[in-house]
Amino acid sequence: MLMTILRPLINPTRRIAVPAVASIMITFSAVGGAAADRPDSFADQVEQLSPAVVNISTTTIVSEG
Known part of the structure; x- marks a missing residue:
């Protein structure tokens, strides 16, 4: 009986x-999802x-001596 059940597998x-x-x-x-809504x-x-x-800039002042 077990072989009858497993035969299709x-x-x-x-x-x-x-x-x-x-x-x-x-x-x-996966291909369809990558091409959506671009x-x-x-x-x-x-x-x-x-x-x-956002543009963030800094300035450094170096003193001599």
């Missing part, structure tokens, strides 16, 4: 096909992020 074609299909599905789902141009991104840019 032992099939060599299924042992290769299931991981192959799973890896293809994972690959294509700006049309670099100028759009600069316009959106420019208020967050």
Whole structure:
């Protein structure tokens, strides 16, 4: 009875096909997420992020002697 239950899992074609299909599905789902919602141009991104840019400068005065 145990072999009857495990027989579909032992099939060599299924042992290769299931991981192959799973890896293809994972690959294509990751590609779709990376391409979503990106700006049309670099100028759009600069316009959106420019208020967050901060310029910090320091001045050091060195005295002689």
